[in-house]
């Protein structure tokens with residue numbers, strides 16, 4: 752493989768890398784996806800997928816199978832953590848103002864597996880950590896941690912927040928937003944009996960929420976953004 756020139760190399764087999772590769776494949780363009788991990792990184796919990804992302808999943812041909820495994824969320828309810836009162840209740844049902852929205856909470860593992868399953872075998876090359884990139888005429892030379900050098904006409908960076916491709920392109924280092932988060936998914940044997948609604952709670956720098964994926968799984972999260980005063984106190988206590 753080292754001597755041959757690839758048409759398209761994508762760095763990162765996350766959601767972005769696999770979707771890009773599948774989109775290209777559907778258009779008849781093969782690609783090679785380089786992933787640093789030795790298997791598909793299916794850990795994590797779930798993501799709330801909105802209308803535009805469903806269009807993208809339909810375009811690459813995995814929308815229908817994911818719809819069958821995740822329930823349609825027909826409402827968004829927000830509650831203040833300060834007053835305890837409900838602050839909004841938006842319906843996405845057919846007759847409602849926001850009826851054209853499609854929202855489902857998709858398990859990350861199922862989405863990654865659905866994307867990977869549709870790709871021709873050999874598309875994803877695991878244990879292939881990109882460490883540097885060089886330009887050689889019209890080609891890019893992609894250096895891997897194991898010493899392999901791959902040549903490609905097109906290089907696409909989908910390697911997440913500390914992207915090697917991004918750094919090579921001169922992008923700034925990622926900035927810390929100050930927000931911390933804890934996420935999880937509860938899976939029960941019996942039906943959880945939550946309505947298919949996105950429940951969100953806001954106040955005092957906290958945003959938390961829960962949203963059913965299907966009738967047995969509920970994805971939940973807590974995020975916290977400290978005020979500038981709290982940040983200062985935190986800095987003093989270190």
Ligand SMILES: Cc1cc2nc3c(=O)[nH]c(=O)nc-3n(C[C@H](O)[C@H](O)[C@H](O)COP(=O)(O)OP(=O)(O)OC[C@H]3O[C@@H](n4cnc5c(N)ncnc54)[C@H](O)[C@@H]3O)c2cc1C
Nearest residue numbers: 763764765766767785786787794795796797880881910911
């Ligand atoms: C393991 C994991 C679990 C997650 N769980 C959740 C969740 O439960 N809920 C949620 O909302 N979001 C979650 N996220 C975040 C969310 O999936 C991503 O932030 C978002 O989808 C962006 O996807 P991405 O494909 O751009 O980047 P990423 O998902 O970060 O994927 C980048 C991929 O590139 C690979 N990579 C990085 N550097 C290199 C390199 N130098 N060479 C080769 N490969 C490289 C990484 O191993 C990774 O597989 C998770 C992300 C990860 C990686």
